[in-house]
Amino acid sequence: MVRFGRSRVSAGLDIGSGFVKLVVIDHTKPEPEVVKVVTSSLVPDAIVEGEVMDPVLVAETIRSVVETAGLKRPEVVAAVGGHDVIVKKIPMDRMSEQDAGEVVRWEAEQHVPFDMENVQIDFQILDPDGTGPQMSVLLVAAKRELVENRMSLLQDAGVTPVLMDVDAFALHNAFEWNHPDALRGLVGLVNIGHETTNLNLLGDGVPLLVRDVPFGSRRLREALQREHGYTAEQAETVIQGRDRSVDLRLFVSERVDELAMAVERAASFVISQSGFPSLSRVFVSGGGARIPGLIDALGSRLSLRVEPANPVQRIGVRPDVLEHVALDEFAPMLMLPVGLALRQPR
Numbered sequence: 001m002v003r004f005g006r007s008r009v010s011a012g013l014d015i016g017s018g019f020v021k022l023v024v025i026d027h028t029k030p031e032p033e034v035v036k037v038v039t040s041s042l043v044p045d046a047i048v049e050g051e052v053m054d055p056v057l058v059a060e061t062i063r064s065v066v067e068t069a070g071l072k073r074p075e076v077v078a079a080v081g082g083h084d085v086i087v088k089k090i091p092m093d094r095m096s097e098q099d100a101g102e103v104v105r106w107e108a109e110q111h112v113p114f115d116m117e118n119v120q121i122d123f124q125i126l127d128p129d130g131t132g133p134q135m136s137v138l139l140v141a142a143k144r145e146l147v148e149n150r151m152s153l154l155q156d157a158g159v160t161p162v163l164m165d166v167d168a169f170a171l172h173n174a175f176e177w178n179h180p181d182a183l184r185g186l187v188g189l190v191n192i193g194h195e196t197t198n199l200n201l202l203g204d205g206v207p208l209l210v211r212d213v214p215f216g217s218r219r220l221r222e223a224l225q226r227e228h229g230y231t232a233e234q235a236e237t238v239i240q241g242r243d244r245s246v247d248l249r250l251f252v253s254e255r256v257d258e259l260a261m262a263v264e265r266a267a268s269f270v271i272s273q274s275g276f277p278s279l280s281r282v283f284v285s286g287g288g289a290r291i292p293g294l295i296d297a298l299g300s301r302l303s304l305r306v307e308p309a310n311p312v313q314r315i316g317v318r319p320d321v322l323e324h325v326a327l328d329e330f331a332p333m334l335m336l337p338v339g340l341a342l343r344q345p346r
Ligand SMILES: Nc1ncnc2c1ncn2[C@@H]1O[C@H](COP(=O)(O)OP(=O)(O)OP(=O)(O)O)[C@@H](O)[C@H]1O
Pocket: 015, 016, 017, 018, 019, 020, 192, 193, 194, 195, 196, 197, 216, 217, 218, 236, 239, 240, 241, 285, 286, 287, 288, 290, 291, 329, 332, 333
């Protein structure tokens, strides 16, 4: 994690392929409080499979979102994710954090399929108080180009990144804040976006696996268009639950199979590597969590307790925020930007 500045208010910026979302959190009181939420939909295909296809347009959207928020200084906490970021739990000989910092790049070579010349590495010792000869390290490797592109996109939008996080960590962070009682055992966080689903498996609150799955509301919308002859707008209205005249249950339960399989595959991998007997609960966020019947369908397919995660479950929201955004509707989509804005400014 890279820190660049200090402030008492922090703004988390999530550049999604469907929506750009900004959440501002005030850290001056003992408890953090959401003081602003601004969202703007992105033109279709401005971002495809995580790649910014139209940087001018995306920068404009970011600029307008940040302007609407009326930040005193245009500083944001942003994040990178996708194929060019790898998060992996690796074993290393036990050593101090400082020593680990010197050798982690060599260790990473065995685990990262990128050209190490052009990779930014970060890490965290997961069991710093352990005494065994080995320790668990959470390794993060991001292609330098990805980070640089993200920085220049922000620069073009006139905003300064004060910190560059990783999508999965921000989701985890928001989850920890809001659902601290739900961290025991092996828990899945499933953030279903427009194009991508971020899968996070936590063992007693420690990240064990992070994976992106190509599943999202876009795919469901397109399938609806194909199979039912809807226009994009009609299909989107149905997906967002604004038109309830269409019974989506069968359609959603068929489509969710793909996602359920990805969750099962990830879970069995983690189970084989760790001492956890099974996946105990799953929490869903992202715009996909709002698709009618999706959470229930995933629950019955996995035979598990699947429930929505709420990024403002235990975080205050200043009342005037609710005058500008329908928070009950938008909340599922705010997991990532809330997780970013919660990064306490130092
Ligand atoms: N009530 C709703 N309002 C807006 N979008 C909704 C609603 N319900 C479901 N959705 C779907 O959620 C999607 C946006 O979700 P989200 O903001 O999590 O995705 P994203 O972060 O932009 O995408 P990604 O992370 O995949 O790049 C929309 O594209 C839409 O299809």
